[in-house]
Amino acid sequence: MGRFLTGRGIPPLMLSAAQLGAATALLALAMPFAGLESPTWRLDAVTSLLVLGALGTGAAYVLNYRIIDDEGPTAASVVTYLLPIVAVILGWLFLHEAVTTAIAAGIALVLAGVTLTRKRSAEHR
Incomplete structure (x- = not known):
């Protein structure tokens, strides 16, 4: 990431969103063929997933790209x-x-x- 992604003037938020968006799209394509049960969509589970994804993973990716950009x-x-x-x-x-x-x-x-x-x-x- 330090060599190919950061230091090019692209904001860490955009780099994180692009990486996580691409991963989400690839997983969505693979999900029907992965042999897993289809999920039960409950409001509390979906809300928890969105909060953990945005605040946990999303914020961590943004901070990671920011540290790479600032400190290496x-x-x-x-x-x-x-x-x-x-x-x-x-x-x-x-x-x-x-x-x-x-x-x-x-x-x-x-x-x-x-x-x-x-x-x-x-x-x-």
Whole structure:
């Protein structure tokens, strides 16, 4: 994405919409032949799907393209390593899950790796 899509003056929202729209069209074409049951269209399920698709996947794609455009592909790939850390912190805060020594060491290791990639990027700017 960093080489072929970003940096060409196309807004991240348009890149995301095009990619997700193409995927939706391809899946719609394959759905009748995939051997799956036909879905039951309930209002709550369709609403949930639209909200999760727009806010979850759609926003994530826009932010990913934005990070690639602003900071480069390395920074964008490093962001995915931070998601488990956020999940552990949220689990600790809201679900009172235990944070073990191994989890804390893993968090420290991931943050050290992220720091190293950011320092190297700063040197090459």
